[in-house]
Amino acid sequence: TSNGIRLTGANTTGNEITKNYIGIGSDQSTNISVAQPCGVRIEVGASDNKIGKFGSILSEENVITDNTLYGVYIDGTTTDCTGNTISGNYIGVSSTQANIAANGQDYGIYVDGASANNIGLATDINFANVIADNGTAGVYIKDAAATGNLVKNNFIGCNKSQTSIAGASQTDGVWVTSNANSNTIGGSGANDPNYIAYNTDVGIQIGSLTN
Numbered sequence: 001t002s003n004g005i006r007l008t009g010a011n012t013t014g015n016e017i018t019k020n021y022i023g024i025g026s027d028q029s030t031n032i033s034v035a036q037p038c039g040v041r042i043e044v045g046a047s048d049n050k051i052g053k054f055g056s057i058l059s060e061e062n063v064i065t066d067n068t069l070y071g072v073y074i075d076g077t078t079t080d081c082t083g084n085t086i087s088g089n090y091i092g093v094s095s096t097q098a099n100i101a102a103n104g105q106d107y108g109i110y111v112d113g114a115s116a117n118n119i120g121l122a123t124d125i126n127f128a129n130v131i132a133d134n135g136t137a138g139v140y141i142k143d144a145a146a147t148g149n150l151v152k153n154n155f156i157g158c159n160k161s162q163t164s165i166a167g168a169s170q171t172d173g174v175w176v177t178s179n180a181n182s183n184t185i186g187g188s189g190a191n192d193p194n195y196i197a198y199n200t201d202v203g204i205q206i207g208s209l210t211n
Contacts, residue, residue: 010045018060045079053088076114087121097159099167108134113143120153133168144179177207
């Protein structure tokens, strides 16, 4: 199995993915992904879908961890995928914001040539993602077509108390590269800031052009 959940095609819109354990068992210690590369894959024009918490119910979040490559992968390389929102999830860690010893997930959220997606949602502080203990990067945005993506209201490399997560290791917090441009990381609104700390190399790395 290559994906835990796959959203594909231009008619795939308005779906809500909530309260799942993706790559990990409900005990949050047992790997059930069987070398599954991707937790949630969005591709071929799938747009305006919601992954995680976005309403008044406080238990809608997903735990997405222990997939071998990506927690969430938005693939816009064939047809753009826009308007997808990833908010209020635990990506790379447990719902108690703890390290999972067997976690081998390499990227928390990987945006490949897709535009105008939301990573975190600034309308409510409860819609923050916790993205930590992903080997290479928490958030990775690449390709010239990757524009207008918003990264706001996330805890990247740390927990919601803005302290370190014991045993967690994530090299870069946010990495923007390969001509990705005009993306926004943080902002001046009340819930816009990201809290980016305890990554082992760089908090935010921008490889080219303007973001």
